[in-house]
Amino acid sequence: MTATVQAPPKTGRIVFPFTAIVGQEEMKLALILNVIDPKIGGVMIMGDRGTGKSTTIRALADLLPEIDVVAGDPFNSDPQDPDLMSEEVKEKLQQQIPLDIVKKKVEMVDLPLGATEDRVCGTIDIEKALSEGVKAFEPGLLAKANRGILYVDEVNLLDDHLVDVLLDSAAGGWNTVEREGISIRHPAQFVMVGSGNPEEGELRPQLLDRFGMHAEIRTVKEPNLRVQIVEQRGSFDGNPTEFYDQYRQEQEKLQQKIVQAQKLLPQVVLDYDLRVKISEICSELDVDGLRGDIVTNRAAKAIAAFEGRTEVTVDDIRRVIVLSLRHRLRKDPLESIDSGYKVEKSVARVFGLDIDE
Structure with missing residues (x-):
């Protein structure tokens, strides 16, 4: 109840x-x-x-x-998911005590x-x-x-x-x-x-x-973009409500896209051959442990869901793999090559892509 x-x-x-x-x-x-x-x-x-x-x-x-939360609960308990409920809320449910739910x-x-x-x-x-x-x-x-x-x-x-x-x-x-x-x-x-x-x-x-x-x-280098950022900030500080209203439609559209992606995520599939290639890249880059493989798999599925697709493509992997692996590479203090570039090079070799694609 x-x-x-x-x-x-x-x-x-x-x-x-x-x-x-x-x-x-x-x-x-x-x-x-x-x-x-x-x-x-x-x-x-x-x-x-x-x-x-x-x-x-x-x-x-x-x-x-x-999100729906149980009213007055300090843990933002989810009224539906037991994994996101405090012990008190679980006890109330077992005793069939009605829960008050608020949106937050x-x-x-x-x-x-x-x-x-x-x-x-x-x-x-x-x-x-x-x-x-x-x-x-x-x-x-x-x-x-x-x-x-x-x-x-x-x-x-x-x-x-x-x-x-x-x-x-x-x-x-x-x-x-x-x-x-x-x-x-x-x-x-x-x-x-x-x-x-x-x-x-x-x-x-x-x-x-x-x-x-x-x-x-990195700090934006292009002068015209810097001017745009400064002007935007000035407009927002001057009249936050008016500035926000200009972007309200875009905000709602992106919010909807995220909600749809969360719902679609369980249906997204990542082909076995692509999973093998991800692990091949991690292995070639000498990434310790398996976190790199797991995160890349998850992130590739999430980006496919974000774009409303249920199948992961090579391009999805290419777009998330640097974010997922660059901090896991062993650093050579004498090396000046950016770790992101090393990941891209490995991806290009394994997938047979041109690095500038």
Whole structure:
């Protein structure tokens, strides 16, 4: 038994529209594919300062359609999917207690640089647990991020242990907090987006490998494009509502396209021969482990679904493989060749393509 409750009126400020963002196609594609299939494993965005990384991620969260959540639940529990429900909601369902459902915007949770593990994972109030015999749990940022996007700016400056905790939750879809023999777990399925500036230090290779995709962004060099970006920003700051209205139709069209892709994804097939070729490329590039193969397979299916097709083509693979593999290659400090170029060269050889195609 469920009852739909009207969500409170939206009072949030207007966010810069995703469809208005000029350039940075690599980053936009990686983000959209992760929204279509969160199991791709998130995106690491590396690039210059002031290139609109956080603007783009906020715009993506704003673009996504509203989701059904159980009213008053701190974990954004899904009223239909048991994998995305908190234990309390499951118990209510078992006892056939009716659930109130509200529609809610997809959350984009910003992780502050100085965040502690307690703030991220949540805390258990031991005193209350011992004196009252109840599991008193104070949810953290991972609870808030369930079914949403978790954005970690300057991820390369974050404590490695904390990055590990975040990536474990993102991969497993659950967060477990244990203290003094009391254990609490809750769903934590989110798209993890990390960003950083290479000048401020690299992420350890074993942590970098855990991100599904790696997008590189550069400052736009063409003067006319730079002028366009500056003018757009000025128009938006001057009158956000009017500026947003210009892009409303495009926003709705892209939102619809993402929703259709999510529905179509389970039907997309990737031919066995193409899967073998993907693994051949990973093997030739000496990629450690099998994450590279898995992510490329998933991303190729997601891009086919995004374009409304149920069969993956060689071109789909070519468009996602650099994003999926460039950060998994072993770096030779003396080498000046971009790892993306190495991936493209290998793809061209295995598939018999011209590298400039």
